[in-house]
Amino acid sequence: MQTSTKTKAAIGVLGALTAVGVAAWIYQLMGGLGVTGMNNGTSWGLYITMFMFFVGLSAGGLIVASSASVFHVADYKKVALPAVILSTVCICCAGMFVLIDLGGIQRVWRIVTGPNPTSPLFWDICVITLYLVINIVYLRFMTSKKPGAQDKVAIVSRFALPVAILVHSVTAWIFGLEMAREGWYSAIMAPLFVVSAMDSGLALLILSLMGLNKSGRFKTDKKLLSNLAGLLAVCIAVDGFLVGCEVLTMAYPGAAGAETLAIMATGATAPFFWFEIVVGILIPFCILVFAKNRARMGLVAAASACVVAGVFFKRVWLLLTSFVEFNVMGAPGVSLGTTAAQQGGTGMWSLAGSYAPTWVEIVVAIGVVSLGVLAFVVLAQKLLPGRAGACEAVNVAAGEAA
Secondary structure, eight states: OOOOHHHHHHHHHHHHHHHHHHHHHHHHHHHOGGGSSOOSSOOOOHHHHHHHHHHHHHHHHHHHHHHHHHTTOHHHHTTHHHHHHHHHHHHHHHHHHHHHHTSOGGGTTHHHHSOOTTOHHHHHHHHHHHHHHHHHHHHHHHHOOSTTHHHHHHHHHHHHHHHHHHHHHHHHHHHHTOTTOTTTOOTTHHHHHHHHHHHHHHHHHHHHHHHHHHHTSSOOOHHHHHHHHHHHHHHHHHHHHHHHHHHHHHHTTOSHHHHHHHHHHHSTTHHHHHHIIIIIIIHHHHHHTSHHHHTOHHHHHHHHHHHHHHHHHHHHHHHHHHHHBOSOOSSSOEEOOOTTGGGOSGGGEESBOOOOOOHHHHHHHHHHHHHHHHHHHHHHHHHHHHHHHHHHHHHHHHHHHO
């Protein structure tokens, strides 16, 4: 199929947004992380939020793809290739956000020359690198026409599934092992992250398959999409259960966790928390729990979009809630280190954290997302037409046999 005019226009817009994002990132390199909204009190912001979000999107896609071979789910094998493409693009975007958040990209070589094996951050770098390698190998074998390539796909899938689960677990341990942060220090942080990855990754895969259906690039029948929507409903239910367990454990004893819960439920991060509960869990579950709704692709698309947005908002409240209160007793507090604070006086000290992304962070984030969408479009055009043509050939052969 030839590239349509609309697709060319979309590619042009995505390319322009990517270029603007690169320009904003260069501006950040020149000015340092001081041009962002981050400070000494809130050392992680939009970039790490997007990192967590994209790792989850990536892991969810690869879990679906690898499960097809590991558990011999024939229907899921039909969408394994677009799922792996989506997973590869998302993990690359996640890695880019980590590098952008470093600020001084010129010092990235220190990760190799001075690693700290006891740090969960180092574990995350290792597992993400391994994850990317597995994705690339997976894609190579799935698109190969050499004899025995499919047998190699089955072998790689057995490594891909545990690594996909591990990559989001290690990301969760970055937060869950921080004893000084009440909102993060939890034994079920890894299960929460993995289930959220299944939620968002599966929802994004469904939306991507619908988009490929509409473009004619890759055909997925409605029965399979309905099946995936049913799996998504199960994941949403498990996610809601784990969030409920965490909230109950924080609230019932009335200890320090209750203060963190108050910030989540009624404080600075309350809008993000309730958006995730209502829009990200309750509404999509109430839609997808009924089989008749799963047969209506419009409702499935709306529910999937709600899940993706809800998981993003979960990343926001999960990250920022623990930054609201400083672990500092007494005055004067913590020097925020921002340009305004450096003017001196009592205004440079703070006992409560505050953060809002600047235009630089927003433009850079839009640029990375645009680059990811552009990469998916290009890879879909390069790798999926043959698969679509093969599906049509199978349908023709089936018709002739009938």
